[in-house]
Amino acid sequence: MMPGKSQRKAAQxxxxxxxxxxxxxxxxxxxxxxxxxxxxxxxLNVITKLFCPGT
Structure with a gap:
């Protein structure tokens, strides 16, 4: 094995x-x-838009 290389993991x-x-x-x-x-x-988004139209 070459330095700096890791071994391959076994196939799952x-x-x-x-x-x-x-x-x-x-x-x-x-x-x-x-x-x-x-x-x-x-x-909740629809309700918010109905009751708080400015946001």
């Missing part, structure tokens, strides 16, 4: 099917939560 193994399913479910739930927060923020 793909997750097991059960683990992949858990990752998929978790990401779906996070997406739903994010969508709800985004919708809530949009409603």
């Amino acid at each position: 193994q793909p997750p097991a099917p059960a683990e992949q399913e858990a990752i998929t479910q978790c990401s779906l739930h996070l997406r739903k939560v994010g969508d709800k927060c985004n919708l809530r923020q949009k409603f």
Whole structure:
């Protein structure tokens, strides 16, 4: 090995099917939560524009 060079990391193994399913479910739930927060923020922005038109 040459000085200053690091060894290559081992290739990562793909997750097991059960683990992949858990990752998929978790990401779906996070997406739903994010969508709800985004919708809530949009409603708040509309209400703010209605009641505070100068801002």
